[in-house]
Amino acid sequence: MSEIESNKAPEPVGLYPHAKRVGDFLYLSGVGPRKRGSGEIPGVKLDSNGNIISYDIAEQCRSVFDNVKFVLEDAGSKWGDLVDVTVFLTNMKKDFPVYNNLYAEYFKDVRPTRTTVEVTSLPTPIAIELKCIAYLKND
Numbered sequence: 001m002s003e004i005e006s007n008k009a010p011e012p013v014g015l016y017p018h019a020k021r022v023g024d025f026l027y028l029s030g031v032g033p034r035k036r037g038s039g040e041i042p043g044v045k046l047d048s049n050g051n052i053i054s055y056d057i058a059e060q061c062r063s064v065f066d067n068v069k070f071v072l073e074d075a076g077s078k079w080g081d082l083v084d085v086t087v088f089l090t091n092m093k094k095d096f097p098v099y100n101n102l103y104a105e106y107f108k109d110v111r112p113t114r115t116t117v118e119v120t121s122l123p124t125p126i127a128i129e130l131k132c133i134a135y136l137k138n139d
Contacts, residue, residue: 028130043058065106
């Protein structure tokens with residue numbers, strides 16, 4: 001078993017690695033849309049207390065997909081190795097249509113299994129987080 005730390009994905013918000021490799025599988029920790037080094041959340045406007053004023057779910061989706069790709073690549077994997085994706089949304093009714101369309105665009109050639117659930121909140125002021133599993137082929 002080995003831990004993976006990405007130098008491109010956002011820093012974890014707690015004591016955990018970006019991913020762990022166990023045999024031929026790579027288990028990613030929850031990945032959000034934040035930018036590495038700044039904590040900036042694409043498409044999010046916050047008030048002075050850190051509360052969300054507004055957000056653009058499309059920008060967050062693109063950013064979180066990029067961050068997943070960064071972790072995969074830093075682990076020696078690739079987008080096409082994804083086998084399972086769990087998606088957490090904070091507003092299913094409002095955000096699911098946009099997220100689902102972008103998901104179909106990004107994952108059309110991969111088609112991992114998927115579960116999408118609504119949660120009340122996430123650890124930072126984000127609207128989406130992904131939890132992924134990839135199969136590492138020995139080619």
